[in-house]
Amino acid sequence: MAVAASETYAGPTWLQRNRMIVTPILFLLPGLLFFGLYVVIPIFQSFNISLYRWDGLGEATYIGLANYEELLTDRNFEISLWNNLRWLALYLLAIPLGLGIALFLNQTVMGIRVYKSMFFFPFVLSQVVVGLVFSWFYLPREGLLNGLLTFLGMEPVNVLGDPDLATYGIIAAGLWPQTAYCMILYLTGLNAVDPEQVEAGRLDGAKGWKMLWYVILPQLKPATFIAFVVTIIGALRSFDLISIMTNGGPFGSTRVLSFYMFEKALSEFGFRMGYGSAIAVVLFLIMLVFIGYFLWQMWYDEREARR
Amino acid sequence: MFPTPIQKRSRAAQISYQTLLPLALIMWLLPLIAVMLFSIRPLADFSAGNYWGVPSSFELFANYGRVFFDSDMPRYLLNSVLITVPTVIGAVALSCMTGFALGIYRFRGNLLIFFMFIAGNFVPFQILMVPVRDLTLGLGLYDTKLGLVLFHIAFQTGFCTLFMRNFIRALPYELIEAARVEGVAEWRIFWYVVLPLMRPAIAALSVLIFTFIWNDYFWAIVLTQGPNAQPVTAGITSFNSQFVAQYHLMSAGSIVAAIPPVLMFFLMQRHFIAGLTLGAVK
Numbered sequence: 001m002a003v004a005a006s007e008t009y010a011g012p013t014w015l016q017r018n019r020m021i022v023t024p025i026l027f028l029l030p031g032l033l034f035f036g037l038y039v040v041i042p043i044f045q046s047f048n049i050s051l052y053r054w055d056g057l058g059e060a061t062y063i064g065l066a067n068y069e070e071l072l073t074d075r076n077f078e079i080s081l082w083n084n085l086r087w088l089a090l091y092l093l094a095i096p097l098g099l100g101i102a103l104f105l106n107q108t109v110m111g112i113r114v115y116k117s118m119f120f121f122p123f124v125l126s127q128v129v130v131g132l133v134f135s136w137f138y139l140p141r142e143g144l145l146n147g148l149l150t151f152l153g154m155e156p157v158n159v160l161g162d163p164d165l166a167t168y169g170i171i172a173a174g175l176w177p178q179t180a181y182c183m184i185l186y187l188t189g190l191n192a193v194d195p196e197q198v199e200a201g202r203l204d205g206a207k208g209w210k211m212l213w214y215v216i217l218p219q220l221k222p223a224t225f226i227a228f229v230v231t232i233i234g235a236l237r238s239f240d241l242i243s244i245m246t247n248g249g250p251f252g253s254t255r256v257l258s259f260y261m262f263e264k265a266l267s268e269f270g271f272r273m274g275y276g277s278a279i280a281v282v283l284f285l286i287m288l289v290f291i292g293y294f295l296w297q298m299w300y301d302e303r304e305a306r307r
Numbered sequence: 308m309f310p311t312p313i314q315k316r317s318r319a320a321q322i323s324y325q326t327l328l329p330l331a332l333i334m335w336l337l338p339l340i341a342v343m344l345f346s347i348r349p350l351a352d353f354s355a356g357n358y359w360g361v362p363s364s365f366e367l368f369a370n371y372g373r374v375f376f377d378s379d380m381p382r383y384l385l386n387s388v389l390i391t392v393p394t395v396i397g398a399v400a401l402s403c404m405t406g407f408a409l410g411i412y413r414f415r416g417n418l419l420i421f422f423m424f425i426a427g428n429f430v431p432f433q434i435l436m437v438p439v440r441d442l443t444l445g446l447g448l449y450d451t452k453l454g455l456v457l458f459h460i461a462f463q464t465g466f467c468t469l470f471m472r473n474f475i476r477a478l479p480y481e482l483i484e485a486a487r488v489e490g491v492a493e494w495r496i497f498w499y500v501v502l503p504l505m506r507p508a509i510a511a512l513s514v515l516i517f518t519f520i521w522n523d524y525f526w527a528i529v530l531t532q533g534p535n536a537q538p539v540t541a542g543i544t545s546f547n548s549q550f551v552a553q554y555h556l557m558s559a560g561s562i563v564a565a566i567p568p569v570l571m572f573f574l575m576q577r578h579f580i581a582g583l584t585l586g587a588v589k
Binding site: 106 | 308309310312325331332335336337338339341342345353358401402404405407408409411412414417420422423424425427429430431432438439440441442457461464468492493494497521522523524525528529540543544547554557558561568569571572573580584586587588
């Protein structure tokens, strides 16, 4: 009987036996194809293009590391690199500012929810609109900033027309939505702070700053991590605001690597795809340091979670 | 709760908090309020130097009317919709699948693929720019909405996969095991067990991606050129060159361009914030 049964029932098919391998492969396939084609492969292609002289249309000439050698003596590249550092350092202010506003708003009074969303809402605006709003805010004659300054009896300033000030003016505009983002991260984090620990801290006599530093901030660690990730990536990605507010000027003083790359590769000054790619590679390597650190941190959390 | 609830503080503290709130909000939104005030003034006010006084006339309808009937703005808005909506659908669909594969199955390379998606999500756009532009030109999709949509779907899949995978990870695994014991096929588990539970994640992700894509500027200027395909973020610069120095119209235009994602945010606020702050609490 047993033999007969096994003859009529052929057993699970190959597909059924291997379904725990085949299913995830099939489910991953479309996503991996898209992502590979548009994200992963282009990264390697850019590395390759950076070794060529190429105008994007004609024949590309292999020139080895000549593009990178040119970068070493390129004054505009140096300016861009310094501006990237300024962005990175000052953009991080969004984190304490966001925490400050979150602490200010973490109350339960009438209408507080409306206040929270109104404080958050600059984040929803596109960077293009933020850029326009702030360039009009800074206008020498029509701008509100100078309106206020003259009202207070101070000298008007032309923020975006002054090579020493323009980058800071743009960073200030960028901080506006970024602070809102950090604020909402901290508001969510504060919501989940363990009230028992706060109570215990109060019994131990912790108040104000001490309470914030020793009891609250350690519990806000996940929010702080995300705030760091998005702020650093945002700082290095800055492009829209510069393009809208100054287009790199005055006298190229507000360029950053991302903008300079675009200018070299695609603007009216000529299509230098190879040189542009070399700039992109440098920017990529700078970001890779941070990406590597973030991934290492997430990997660590992932392993902790498995235990 | 930290800081100490204001109700437990002195009466004076409560009153000063209540007055500080609206003042702080006005300070915070000052640049935006200035633009809104600009957009309801007549041109005459600007030539007369009356920037902040009482408007000589109230031109809300005239100014916004010109934005809609006297420029390419409606076309740009339509382009934005036609780029954003398909991208949201595509990226969410792809990432539901990748998230399911990475969140449910244990196989070699699972974490590696997952981390590749995360890493790709952080790279600078410029490292992709030249090859992606080339690829789009090669496919004959330069200056088309489809070209932009395809790239956006691919790039957003990175972030969406991170989001979906972590969400699926948090679902009770027993449900899937129970279904397997019952002999339910794997794709049916995806369709009938997991997908219905993912509704809040799909909602949150859709709102987020809508805003991200609507607000994209870089790829719009890299992959498109004219009013045929350009979304409103790129179109606004040509709009502004059409109305150079007419601040009342330019400000009205940029407010119009900003409205859809703002509306989306206020209508779907809970989902939006849930999506944005995923991972901010352990």
